[in-house]
Amino acid sequence: MPKAALRVLGIDPGGFVAGWGLIQSYGNKLRLEDSGTLRPRRGDPFTMRLCALHSGLTEVLDRFQPNVVAVESVFFSRHPRAALQLGHVRGVLLLAAAQRELEIFEYPPATVKKAVTGNGRASKEQVRQMVAMLLGSEIKGAADKSDALAVAICHAHSGGLLSRIKDLDPGPPRRRPQRGKP
Amino acid sequence: MPKAALRVLGIDPGGFVAGWGLIQSYGNKLRLEDSGTLRPRRGDPFTMRLCALHSGLTEVLDRFQPNVVAVESVFFSRHPRAALQLGHVRGVLLLAAAQRELEIFEYPPATVKKAVTGNGRASKEQVRQMVAMLLGSEIKGAADKSDALAVAICHAHSGGLLSRIKDLDPGPPRRRPQRGKP
Numbered sequence: 001m002p003k004a005a006l007r008v009l010g011i012d013p014g015g016f017v018a019g020w021g022l023i024q025s026y027g028n029k030l031r032l033e034d035s036g037t038l039r040p041r042r043g044d045p046f047t048m049r050l051c052a053l054h055s056g057l058t059e060v061l062d063r064f065q066p067n068v069v070a071v072e073s074v075f076f077s078r079h080p081r082a083a084l085q086l087g088h089v090r091g092v093l094l095l096a097a098a099q100r101e102l103e104i105f106e107y108p109p110a111t112v113k114k115a116v117t118g119n120g121r122a123s124k125e126q127v128r129q130m131v132a133m134l135l136g137s138e139i140k141g142a143a144d145k146s147d148a149l150a151v152a153i154c155h156a157h158s159g160g161l162l163s164r165i166k167d168l169d170p171g172p173p174r175r176r177p178q179r180g181k182p
Numbered sequence: 183m184p185k186a187a188l189r190v191l192g193i194d195p196g197g198f199v200a201g202w203g204l205i206q207s208y209g210n211k212l213r214l215e216d217s218g219t220l221r222p223r224r225g226d227p228f229t230m231r232l233c234a235l236h237s238g239l240t241e242v243l244d245r246f247q248p249n250v251v252a253v254e255s256v257f258f259s260r261h262p263r264a265a266l267q268l269g270h271v272r273g274v275l276l277l278a279a280a281q282r283e284l285e286i287f288e289y290p291p292a293t294v295k296k297a298v299t300g301n302g303r304a305s306k307e308q309v310r311q312m313v314a315m316l317l318g319s320e321i322k323g324a325a326d327k328s329d330a331l332a333v334a335i336c337h338a339h340s341g342g343l344l345s346r347i348k349d350l351d352p353g354p355p356r357r358r359p360q361r362g363k364p
Binding site for chain 2: 046083085094098104
């Protein structure tokens, strides 16, 4: 893949674990690099788990050197206690990315689903299947990984669009690929 | 003050700023060491402010070397959006303490107020006045500082109790100081 490929790390923070997925994007082409789940030990105190998530993501960032990080924005229909807990986890993950001076982009869940499946209300299984199809690679294991890859793909599409607007002379508008509007 | 003094750092995280206050506690004696407010620049992106809060608290920890950190637990009556934001801030502050392998204690706001003023529903101003009286020092500036000192005092009181239970032969129960039960 050419040097100018954009390396996008998608992150899917949960209340206790976090999925991550790295893709390379060049023009309309996408390639899966790797994906995984940060899974602190369940019995550990919450603050130790925050440490493990932060250092785990820092390792991923240092190993894969993404150009940009994409993360889902959060539903506000949650119970405040769940929102508070998710906030702690999200805070230390965003911190890790910000400490590496990476740009961080947020996308609402419906935007991510629509960018990947064409349907803003797609199920997790539908997302997983489309992510696998788009990347030409089966995504095994927990949904955290395919959700993280989905937000990376969503960014790659919008990022591609933005760079088209910036880099090319204004010409006749190109049709986006078959998945519909992002 | 003797070597065995306990150095307690209290932290009061808010949605955008965080107060901190360090006390030394030895038996029933309390002494104010220092206090301050971490106040990231308002115009900065949220993730940069998380970085500033994390590095600011890390500096305080490295400079003052507390033995223990105390922080208020959180009301859950908040709006989920506020809880989420507070969660991000609280997450990076707790992370800074956990990265220094400090023990972190949480106290409900009513417990803190009661420990300091005798009244679990005291106003911020009442807390400020009692903190100043207990530490023999005026607390100038924002309420973040006196709130942070209040939770440190609350811990010093409970910590003192716990160490009494652990360190002394079981004898007749001692009466706690005049402020009532913590």
